[in-house]
Amino acid sequence: MSTPTTHFSPLARALHWLMALMVIAMLFIGAGMVASVSERHEWLLNLHKPLGIAILALVVVRLIVRFTTHTPALPADLPAVQVLAAKLSHYLLYALMLAMPLIGWAMISAAGDPVMLSSSVRLPSIVAAHAETFAFLRKAHRYLAYLFFLTILAHLAAALFHGWVRRDEVLDSMLRGKTRG
Amino acid sequence: MIDREAPYPRKPPLSTPQKLVRLAGIGLVVLVAAGAFAYVNGSLDPQRLTPARVVDVFEHNNGIHPGYRRNHPKGICVAGYFESNGAAANLSKAQVFASGKTPVIGRLALPTGNPYSPDSAAPIRSFAVQFTQANGQQWRSGMNSMPVFPVGTPEAFVDLQKATAPDPKTGKPDPTKPPAFFAAHPEAQPFLAWVKTAKPSASFVTETYNSVNAFVLVDAQGKRQAVRWSLVPEAKGDAPAPDARDYLQQDLSDKLASGPQRWSLVLTLANAQDPTNDASKAWAGEHKTVNAGTLVVESDSAQLDGNCRDINYDPLVLPSGIEGSDDPLLAARSAAYASSYMRRTSEVDQLKAAPAQEKQP
Numbered sequence: 001m002s003t004p005t006t007h008f009s010p011l012a013r014a015l016h017w018l019m020a021l022m023v024i025a026m027l028f029i030g031a032g033m034v035a036s037v038s039e040r041h042e043w044l045l046n047l048h049k050p051l052g053i054a055i056l057a058l059v060v061v062r063l064i065v066r067f068t069t070h071t072p073a074l075p076a077d078l079p080a081v082q083v084l085a086a087k088l089s090h091y092l093l094y095a096l097m098l099a100m101p102l103i104g105w106a107m108i109s110a111a112g113d114p115v116m117l118s119s120s121v122r123l124p125s126i127v128a129a130h131a132e133t134f135a136f137l138r139k140a141h142r143y144l145a146y147l148f149f150l151t152i153l154a155h156l157a158a159a160l161f162h163g164w165v166r167r168d169e170v171l172d173s174m175l176r177g178k179t180r181g
Numbered sequence: 182m183i184d185r186e187a188p189y190p191r192k193p194p195l196s197t198p199q200k201l202v203r204l205a206g207i208g209l210v211v212l213v214a215a216g217a218f219a220y221v222n223g224s225l226d227p228q229r230l231t232p233a234r235v236v237d238v239f240e241h242n243n244g245i246h247p248g249y250r251r252n253h254p255k256g257i258c259v260a261g262y263f264e265s266n267g268a269a270a271n272l273s274k275a276q277v278f279a280s281g282k283t284p285v286i287g288r289l290a291l292p293t294g295n296p297y298s299p300d301s302a303a304p305i306r307s308f309a310v311q312f313t314q315a316n317g318q319q320w321r322s323g324m325n326s327m328p329v330f331p332v333g334t335p336e337a338f339v340d341l342q343k344a345t346a347p348d349p350k351t352g353k354p355d356p357t358k359p360p361a362f363f364a365a366h367p368e369a370q371p372f373l374a375w376v377k378t379a380k381p382s383a384s385f386v387t388e389t390y391n392s393v394n395a396f397v398l399v400d401a402q403g404k405r406q407a408v409r410w411s412l413v414p415e416a417k418g419d420a421p422a423p424d425a426r427d428y429l430q431q432d433l434s435d436k437l438a439s440g441p442q443r444w445s446l447v448l449t450l451a452n453a454q455d456p457t458n459d460a461s462k463a464w465a466g467e468h469k470t471v472n473a474g475t476l477v478v479e480s481d482s483a484q485l486d487g488n489c490r491d492i493n494y495d496p497l498v499l500p501s502g503i504e505g506s507d508d509p510l511l512a513a514r515s516a517a518y519a520s521s522y523m524r525r526t527s528e529v530d531q532l533k534a535a536p537a538q539e540k541q542p
Contacts, residue, residue, distance in 0.1 A: 028221050034520075035223035035231045037335045037513040042497060042505065045515075111522070112491060113498060114319045120501035122317050131491040135526035149218060157211050164203040167192045 007173045009069040015062045016174055022055050023097065027149050034142075049104070050117045056101035063094065072173045075166075086158065089151055096148045102126075103141045110134035230336060232520035235513070238342045239521075243294030248532035251521040253307050253323075255298055256290030257385075257430050258487025261441065261478040263312055269448055269473035272406050273398035275502030276314040278473055283312045285476060288489040289385040289433065292325060299426045304379035306429070308390035308412060309494035310476065318500035321492070323514070324390035324412060327379070330460035331372040335513030341366070368461040381422040384432045386442040386478075389413050394496060394514075395457035395506040398448070407451035407506055409464065412444035412476055433481050444476045457506040485532050493522040 008016070026048065033044035074083055105126055108115045112129030114122050127133060163171030195203065216225075223229045239251040246254055267280035277283045287310040293302050305326050312320040332338050344362035345354045363369050382388050390412040398406045416436070422428065436442055450469045456462050484490050497505050497515040505511045 028218065031218060031222035034233075034516075035221070035229065037230050037232055037235060037516045039507075039509065039512045041232070041516040042512045111493060111526075113493070113495075114317055116318070119499075119504065120318075124317075129491060131526040131529045134491075135523065135529075138523050139527070153211050153214060156214065157207050160207045160210060161204075164206065165195065165200055167195075 006072050006169055007176070008072060009065070012062075012065050012069055012071075013174055015058065015065060019055065019058055019062065019097065022051060022058070023148070024152065026051055026055060026100075027145060027152075030145055046118075049108075049115075052101040052104050053117060053123070055097060056105075059094070059097040059101075062097075066094075072169075075168045075170065078168075082158075089155055089158070092147075092151050093155065096144060096151065100141065100144060100148060103137050103144065107134060107137035107141055110137055230339060232516040235335065235339055235517040236520045236524065238339055238346075239294050242342055242346045246296050247528035248525055248530075249296045250525060252294050253290040253292055253309075254296035255293065256288045256307075256484050256489075257433060258482045258484050258489035259287040259289060259433075259478045260480050260482070260488065261285050261287070261476065263310075263446065263474055263476050265474035266472070267474075269398070269471050272400055272408075272448065272450075272471065273502040274401045275320065275398075275500040276316055276318070277312045277320055277500060278502070283314055285478075286311045286313075286489050286492060287476075287478065288484065288492070288494065289429070289481075291429075300429045301381040301422050304376065304381045306382060306385055306388050306390075308385070308388075309489075309492075310412075311489075311492055311494065311498075312500075314500055316500075319498050320500050320503060321494050321496065321498040322392060322410070323494045323496050324392055324410075326382075326388045326390055327372065327393070328375055328391055329371045329463050330393050330510065331369045332366055333368055333459040333461040334509050335517075337366055337368075338510070338513070341369075368459070371463055372461060383420045383422045383428065384416070384418065384436065385429055386416045386433065386436050387414050387418040390444070392496075393460045394508045394511050395451065395455075395460070396499075397457075397504040397506050399502050399504060405504075407455065407457045408448045409451070410449065410473075411447045413447050415443040415445070415475075430481075437478070437481055442478045444478075446473045446476055447471070448473055458508050460508055460510050491526065491529075493518050495519065 007013075029044045029048050029051070033041050033048060036044070074086060078086075105115060105123065107127075109125035109127040110130050110133040115125060116122050127137075159171050159174070162168050163175075219225050223231050236251050243251075250256075261284075263277065263283045263285050265278050265280055265283065267278070269278040270280070272278070287308060290307045290309070291298055291300060291303060292305045292307050295302075307323065307325045309323040310321070314320070330338075332341055341362055344358040346358075347353055348355050363373065392410045395407050395409050398408055400406075433442075448471045449464065450471065451457060451464060452466070452468060455464045482488070495515050495518045496511055499505065
């Protein structure tokens with residue numbers, strides 16, 4: 001049987017797992033940094049910004065890969081509601097991967113702060129300094145981060161459901177290049 | 182759609198107990214992940230000192246004044262420039278130290294937590310400055326007119342705020358608490374010795390403002406030098422403060438009407454044995470100092486619509502060539518200011534709604 005029909009392309013899988021690691025690290029870094037007044041706050045913040053921009057760059061690559069490579073179809077016997085949940089949660093994950101770094105970047109811009117990725121690398125501001133805009137974006141960044149984390153939990157639970165309970169090919173399609181057994 | 186049933190070998194269905202065990206396994210994985218997140222974000226530890234809890238302490242002590250900074254809320258915006266003489270350019274590669282002018286937006290303020298405090302409420306004044314370099318990098322510094330900070334750690338600082346919290350019954354601090362705090366915090370002695378002799382100044386422009394915290398200058402070769410800095414006023418004077426509620430703003434406007442006001446930016450270079458991680462300790466003895474140039478204040482404006490209003494004077498907003506030291510107060514200030522900034526920027530609409538003078542206590 002031809003494997004391309006049942007598995008994500010190697011590049012898509014590599015991007016998925018790399019970004020999974022980065023995004024989860026990012027959510028934990030963000031949550032830890034806003035809950036700390038120690039030096040940890042500073043070094044987490046210094047990780048958070050360049051990592052966010054790296055995610056932004058990678059998600060653009062990933063979207064291109066997604067549209068140009070084969071995406072395995074869901075199992076034919078998957079209930080319609082699960083198909084819908086799968087599709088919507090995937091759209092949401094892509095939207096958040098794209099939006100969160102942009103909101104973070106815009107939020108620092110709106111605060112009138114220089115957007116520093118390191119002690120000397122500065123990105124341009126993408127939004128004019130404006131207190132109300134900052135407040136809105138800052139809240140959005142927080143609540144969307146929680147939504148992001150919850151969506152990832154649901155994604156994780158669904159993946160394990162496919163792998164452990166339904167025992168269909170869905171989890172395998174992202175785990176490996178060949179069908180098991 | 183491609184028919185995917187064919188290549189996929191169906192496995193025999195699970196029994197109900199098998200299914201339940203596996204579902205429980207999924208539940209456990211999700212629970213562990215959510216628990217780890219709750220641990221990291223502080224939800225599981227109500228005792229952890231978080232930026233929000235630091236700001237809560239200020240709100241508890243001072244009440245909430247929507248739209249205002251949670252500390253040092255009474256202040257005035259100023260604008261001008263820094264004229265570097267180039268003397269510090271060999272210590273730091275920051276553009277601000279190369280000869281020439283760098284625009285500055287500053288804020289002169291009282292160190293109390295209430296925007297309606299009388300100007301004599303504390304014998305300390307503060308000066309926050311933002312230098313914007315030509316390359317877009319910024320240097321922000323929040324300075325105070327005391328030479329040392331009362332304590333050296335954020336935990337002790339929060340305990341100090343709690344020790345001076347007003348009793349809900351009397352509206353005044355419990356008189357037994359501050360002595361108990363200071364007995365437990367001998368590191369506060371240098372500050373206490375200074376504050377005993379300090380008097381509220383009649384003017385912002387005659388005060389010396391100190392970084393208090395240590396920073397590190399980095400030169401073009403990567404050589405590092407720990408420093409503290411001060412703004413030393415050109416205007417001299419130790420006139421007693423007038424017997425009035427508000428006088429600093431009028432004085433500043435009067436002084437500026439007669440001409441720009443100037444401070445020298447003096448860098449004090451740390452000796453080998455100087456602590457950089459403890460702002461409660463003075464750097465005693467002989468020190469090399471470098472006068473890096475002159476900060477010139479040309480104009481002032483009310484803070485509610487001035488251009489300093491929306492600046493978070495985070496002391497860790499630094500250009501390449503200046504870095505934070507190992508002083509734990511720096512990260513704490515940065516983190517707590519961010520929390521205060523988040524709260525007050527959500528409330529700016531309320532600033533216009535409540536004219537300042539009607540709300541005097």
